[in-house]
Amino acid sequence: MNKEFTTITERLDTVLEQLAYLTERQRKQEELIAELTPIAKLALGTATEKLDQLDQQGYFAFGKELVEVAKKVIEGFSPQDVHELGDAVVQILQAVRAMTQPAVLAVAADASSVMDDAAAVKPLGMFGMVRATRDDDVQKGMAIMIEVLRRIGHGANAVAEKSKQLEDKKAKLQLALGSRKQKKPLGIERKRLTAGTPAAPRPAPAAQASCAVPAGPQPSAAVIDGIAYTADGHLVDATAWTRRLGETLAQMQGVTLTDAHWAVLEAARADYETTAVSPNIRRLTQIANVTTKDLYALFPKAPGRTIAKIAGLPKPAGCL
Amino acid sequence: MTQSTDRKVAIICSKAGLDEAYPALILANAARQSGIEAFIFFTFWGLDVITEKKVDHLHVNMAGNPASPMPTMLAGLPGMEAFAAHRMKKSMEELSLPSAREMIEILADAGAELYACELAMQMFKRKPEDLLPQVKEVITAGDFYDLADGAQIIFT
Numbered sequence: 001m002n003k004e005f006t007t008i009t010e011r012l013d014t015v016l017e018q019l020a021y022l023t024e025r026q027r028k029q030e031e032l033i034a035e036l037t038p039i040a041k042l043a044l045g046t047a048t049e050k051l052d053q054l055d056q057q058g059y060f061a062f063g064k065e066l067v068e069v070a071k072k073v074i075e076g077f078s079p080q081d082v083h084e085l086g087d088a089v090v091q092i093l094q095a096v097r098a099m100t101q102p103a104v105l106a107v108a109a110d111a112s113s114v115m116d117d118a119a120a121v122k123p124l125g126m127f128g129m130v131r132a133t134r135d136d137d138v139q140k141g142m143a144i145m146i147e148v149l150r151r152i153g154h155g156a157n158a159v160a161e162k163s164k165q166l167e168d169k170k171a172k173l174q175l176a177l178g179s180r181k182q183k184k185p186l187g188i189e190r191k192r193l194t195a196g197t198p199a200a201p202r203p204a205p206a207a208q209a210s211c212a213v214p215a216g217p218q219p220s221a222a223v224i225d226g227i228a229y230t231a232d233g234h235l236v237d238a239t240a241w242t243r244r245l246g247e248t249l250a251q252m253q254g255v256t257l258t259d260a261h262w263a264v265l266e267a268a269r270a271d272y273e274t275t276a277v278s279p280n281i282r283r284l285t286q287i288a289n290v291t292t293k294d295l296y297a298l299f300p301k302a303p304g305r306t307i308a309k310i311a312g313l314p315k316p317a318g319c320l
Numbered sequence: 321m322t323q324s325t326d327r328k329v330a331i332i333c334s335k336a337g338l339d340e341a342y343p344a345l346i347l348a349n350a351a352r353q354s355g356i357e358a359f360i361f362f363t364f365w366g367l368d369v370i371t372e373k374k375v376d377h378l379h380v381n382m383a384g385n386p387a388s389p390m391p392t393m394l395a396g397l398p399g400m401e402a403f404a405a406h407r408m409k410k411s412m413e414e415l416s417l418p419s420a421r422e423m424i425e426i427l428a429d430a431g432a433e434l435y436a437c438e439l440a441m442q443m444f445k446r447k448p449e450d451l452l453p454q455v456k457e458v459i460t461a462g463d464f465y466d467l468a469d470g471a472q473i474i475f476t
Contacts, residue, residue, distance in 0.1 A: 281353060282418070282426075292429035302355035319346050320418070320426075 232315050234308060238272060241312025249310045253299075257310075261298055264288045265311045272313050280304050280316040328357040330468035332475045336368035338380040338408050338420075344476040345369075345423040352430040357471070360427070361464050362455075363437035367444055370436060370452050375421050379405040421452075428454035435459045435467070 054060065077085075098104070114121065124132065132138050220228035220236045227245065228236040235241055246265060250257045257265075267288035271279045281304040285292055295303040304316045329351045333344035344360055351358035368374040382388040382395035382404045394400060412419075418426060427434065436451055436458045448458055459467070 281430075282416075292426050296352075296430050302353055304353050305355075319350055 230315075232305075234315050235312040238269075238312050238314070241269075245312065246310050249312070253306050253310060254301075255299060255306065255310065258298075260294075261310075264290060264295070264298060264307060268307050268311045268313060272311075278308050278313040278316040280318045280320055282318075282320040283316075326357075326470070327351075327355075328468075328471035329359075330464070330471040330473045331358065331360045332464075332473065333360055333362050333366035333369060334364045334475070336365040336374070336378055338378050338405060338412075340476060341366070341369045341378055341420060342417075342423075344474075345420065345427065347474060347476070348427055348432045349423065349430060352427070352432050357431075359433035359435060359467060359471075361435050361437065361459070361467075363440045364443075367436060367440050367446060367451075369420060370424065370434060370455050371446060371450055372452055373450070375424065375452065376419070378420055380408050424452055424454050433467075435464070437461070437464075 122128075133142065219230070221231035222229045227240055230236055247257060250261070255261065264284065268279050268284060271277075271283065271287050279287065281292060281295055284290065284295060284304070284307065290298075295307075299306040308314065308316050329347070331344050331348050333341060335341070344366075348358045348360050362370050368378065379401050381401060382390045383392050383400075385392075385395070388395065388404070390400065390404065395404070424434065434452075434455045436446075436448075436455050438458050438460045441447075441458055448455075451458075
């Protein structure tokens with residue numbers, strides 16, 4: 001019995017020890033957290049500040065732009081392009097190596113140093129250019145540039161030749177195999193709609209003496225008392241005119257005919273009979289022994305046209 | 321063809337090259353022939369067209385004209401202008417086109433009114449007696465607008 005009691009007491013001691021240990025650890029953890037909190041706060045603050053600083057320095061904007069660029073590159077190039085690029089990459093690297101040789105770079109650097117003192121360089125005219133070619137270095141540079149140009153031209157020719165050969169090959173292949181279009185259609189053969197129906201030939205343009213000559217007989221727009229008139233109010237057929245009709249037409253134009261009027265009208269008709277051209281004002285002044293002023297006095301509104309209308313002639317042509 | 325009865329055109333002629341003066345003169349004449357009231361306002365170099373001493377010596381300038389068959393480099397050489405003017409006058413004669421002086425006479429007879437610009441007259445030191453007798457009056461730009469009331473204005 002006593003022995004059992006001793007065992008229990010020992011166990012209780014062990015439990016108590018463990019409890020004490022746990023309590024101590026809990027206390028230490030709490031202390032740690034209490035100590036850490038301000039430090040963590042400080043650290044978080046610093047991190048935020050740092051990120052903000054980075055943003056201000058444009059790192060994120062730069063990153064965003066970079067993504068945009070990548071997107072553009074992907075959109076702009078097809079996989080085929082990339083594949084071809086892979087083939088050419090060796091050449092590109094060779095070219096880059098050739099261009100970045102120290103000697104070449106030195107030349108480039110020296111040449112670009114001109115930009116630094118560009119202010120000191122004087123503008124050059126045509127004669128200045130000729131004079132500059134006397135300089136040995138300029139001559140050498142020119143020779144090199146010419147050589148570069150020659151090689152570029154040579155290369156371009158080679159590229160053109162190559163693509164032409166390709167075309168020739170295609171043409172030969174086509175010739176050998178025959179175009180699909182040239183083969184006879186299978187099944188029921190029928191005439192092609194487009195073949196054998198030539199477009200209707202255009203009417204030959206009427207020979208025109210000068211601007212605005214009415215070509216051929218004008219279509220009649222109205223028929224009054226058996227006389228046909230054009231849309232402009234001129235007689236369709238000049239031979240249908242009579243003196244009586246002329247008087248009626250003059251009334252319609254608001255002109256009271258006098259002997260002077262009749263002289264002009266008869267001259268106009270006579271001229272039309274010989275030339276088959278309705279006389280314009282300038283012609284009338286030459287044939288009817290009247291001045292421009294007289295014509296405007298006799299037929300105040302648009303004399304040329306009015307005279308032609310009353311005299312039963314077509315609309316006069318020309319600008320004078 | 322029916323036309324409105326009160327049509328009117330006001331043409332401003334500001335240059336005196338053959339290719340610049342004739343359009344103004346022809347347009348005014350065509351307007352009169354079509355029963356349209358017309359007047360021309362001559363200003364700047366256009367004054368030459370109505371100046372007694374200049375009207376028979378109108379030229380045509382080929383330099384800087386991309387439509388001319390003559391390269392500008394050549395057109396600027398002395399004598400080229402006279403040559404071009406000669407050629408153009410000859411082809412006008414073949415068409416029996418009236419000379420500028422005749423055109424002015426025809427226009428006046430046809431009832432087209434011709435006006436000279438007052439300011440241009442002062443600039444070029446022209447007096448009213450230097451002008452052709454067909455010129456009706458020397459007027460200002462303001463007067464021009466009064467005259468052009470209700471007119472269609474054409475600038476050549």
